[in-house]
Amino acid sequence: MILVIGGTGTTGRIVAATLAERGHPTRIASRRPSPGGFRFDWYDPATHPEALGGVRAIYAIPPVGEVDPAPIMLPFLDRARSAGVRRVVLLSSSAIGPAEHGLGLVHARLGELFPEWAVLRPSWFMENFVSEQPHAVSARDHGEIVSATGAGRVGFVDPADIAEVAVRALTDPTSHNIDHVITGPEALSYDEIAAVLSEVSGRSVKHRAVDAAELAARHSANGVPPDFAHFLASLDTEIGAGAEDRTTSTVADVTGRPPRSFRDFCRDRLRGDSASA
Missing domain, CATH: 3.40.50.720 (NAD(P)-binding Rossmann-like Domain)
Structure with a gap:
């Protein structure tokens, strides 16, 4: 079990x-x-x-x-x-x-x-830009995503790729006994993320850069507890300093197939939005 x-x-x-x-x-x-x-x-x-x-x-x-x-x-x-x-x-x-x-x-x-x-x-989930998470809601309702990442890049990853690594780690006959850093196939800035969202959805989406204090206040306004809001904002500033600018081969190594790209992920998840735009 x-x-x-x-x-x-x-x-x-x-x-x-x-x-x-x-x-x-x-x-x-x-x-x-x-x-x-x-x-x-x-x-x-x-x-x-x-x-x-x-x-x-x-x-x-x-x-x-x-x-x-x-x-x-x-x-x-x-x-x-x-x-x-x-x-x-x-x-x-x-x-x-x-x-x-x-x-x-x-x-x-x-x-x-x-x-x-x-x-x-x-790494950070691609899901954040297509579900009911704040980035997705802001992109849909206001045509912008807001971050304190500046030009920092992130190897955004499809949750389905994370799940497949998890299933292998849970069921492989030999236990992995390791920590797996899991990314998508490319590191993207939030400006690049906004460009892909615009292309796939057919709606203009921009990236608006703010400082960590403003971002923490936005998180708090969305119901995030204050301590966790400041923690999330600090992660954005670390991204801006290059902490997440990397990709790994973990998905391919563990599952035998490449990770899905952000563009392909959005095409699957936003196809309906694009058709109705």
Whole structure:
């Protein structure tokens, strides 16, 4: 049995569906489960025992909006180890490596807790520009995307590529026991992202550069907790300094196929918008 925490989210739902298609017993857990799913809340330990029953592997998505999830996640992972879980695949971020605090501490402890593990460290999601996330809403409603990245570039990645790496890490006979930095095939600036969105959707989209303070205020206005809003804004300034200007071969190495480009991703997801423009 493989437990997919956050199994109704962006990558979790694809992971869960792919596991089921390939014949792996799968348990989908989330705070608001679909029919047949399990209720799981990181902040409610009473929901943990039922989710863990009979589980041998976990896809773990951290609690959303939590700057320091280690105090919440590590007690659960200790409990999972005691319950017989052998393999855990943690969804982290390319911006966060192993560290002594935050999600980096969970990363650092994973190999100590479990004999089989992997940490997925994807770059920023292509999904952010086509779903109901702030960038997508701003592009659609105001014709602009707003960032504090300046001319910095990012190896934006398709969530389906992340999910395929996750499925391999969960089910390969030999555990990966490594952290995978996952990117798309090219690093793009937000100006270039805006140009692709304009081309594919048929609607003019521009990139407006702001400073980190203004960006944090925008995040807060969209309901993001203040500490996490400032954290997200700081990641943009790091992008501006070149922290995400890279691509990796992880998707091809793990799955045997190349990652999808941003243009192809948008053509698939925005085709209807383009036709009606």
